Amino acid sequence: MEFNKRLQQEGGPTAFKLKSSINDVRDAAKTSARKVTAIGEDVADAAGSLTSRLTEQQKNIAKIILALIAFQIAIQTIAGVFGSR
Numbered sequence: 001m002e003f004n005k006r007l008q009q010e011g012g013p014t015a016f017k018l019k020s021s022i023n024d025v026r027d028a029a030k031t032s033a034r035k036v037t038a039i040g041e042d043v044a045d046a047a048g049s050l051t052s053r054l055t056e057q058q059k060n061i062a063k064i065i066l067a068l069i070a071f072q073i074a075i076q077t078i079a080g081v082f083g084s085r
Helices: 002-009 012-053 056-083
Strands: none
Touching (some): 012 056
């Protein structure tokens, strides 16, 4: 009885399901963002050791390329999260 009363105060079953789904998507997006960040850090560490002999211009080009790759991974991850619902 108390649950049904609270459910109605929160907007009914549909609103509750919607809020729950939004929270699930938000949590999945946060998890995906953490994974992308970790991958980016790993790539940056690996690239750091590889770029020690490069000129500054070559390093800047490598950073741009890695940023584009990380951005592409992030977009695909976010699309996967929203596409799976």
